[in-house]
Amino acid sequence: MANIFEILGIILTVLFFILVLVLAITMLLILYSVKTKKVLFPKFILFVLDFLYNPLKLVTEKIGVNKGYIDMVSNDMRNFINYKSLSKIPFEDRIVLLPQCLRKRDCPARLDSIKGFQCTKCGRCGVGDIMKFCDEKNIKVFIVPGGSFVKKVIKLSRPKAIIGVGCHIELREASLVLEYLKVPGRGINLEKDGCIETKVNYEKVKKAIIISDD
Numbered sequence: 001m002a003n004i005f006e007i008l009g010i011i012l013t014v015l016f017f018i019l020v021l022v023l024a025i026t027m028l029l030i031l032y033s034v035k036t037k038k039v040l041f042p043k044f045i046l047f048v049l050d051f052l053y054n055p056l057k058l059v060t061e062k063i064g065v066n067k068g069y070i071d072m073v074s075n076d077m078r079n080f081i082n083y084k085s086l087s088k089i090p091f092e093d094r095i096v097l098l099p100q101c102l103r104k105r106d107c108p109a110r111l112d113s114i115k116g117f118q119c120t121k122c123g124r125c126g127v128g129d130i131m132k133f134c135d136e137k138n139i140k141v142f143i144v145p146g147g148s149f150v151k152k153v154i155k156l157s158r159p160k161a162i163i164g165v166g167c168h169i170e171l172r173e174a175s176l177v178l179e180y181l182k183v184p185g186r187g188i189n190l191e192k193d194g195c196i197e198t199k200v201n202y203e204k205v206k207k208a209i210i211i212s213d214d
């Protein structure tokens, strides 16, 4: 008769093979999405990426894959899943969150503890243009000085949807909070991250801001 250790060994082996199989299916689905730009089973992919986030990050970084790759795929999946809900939210119920690092070094914007950095639309960076774009659509834009400010803004302005710019890791963390709050969001990755004068594709940001079901 098999003893308890043998049974445990069999269970662990089976679990290990199931895990490998699930991972292999997930990777194939991600590769398929990248190649064809069509996403199959996004919720399944997201579930696996969330469930195995830390081990997957470790493995992908060890094999030389871009550090934020898992975060990037997670964000893409969340953007895909949220698209429909976001498109139904009226513009005036949306807010846009921009990181303060997009500003120029000599940015004249002053910091307000409630409203964030107050862009003067001086034209030195693309933020001013986004402000004008959103003003026309009655959408509030906040230039965020730090993570705690985001919580304050959400609490005070109670948006029904959020479009945010950030690095892969920040966006994934923010999207988990939004998921918890049941607020549809869309994250746009920085093209050049860092602490100062970062870059984003402003056209992509504009397109995300005006997603609608019309």
Ligand code: SF4
Pocket: 103, 104, 106, 107, 108, 109, 118, 119, 120, 121, 122, 123, 124, 125, 126, 127, 128, 129
């Ligand atoms: S456009 Fe706005 S955010 Fe950009 S540098 Fe000028 S004041 Fe600062």
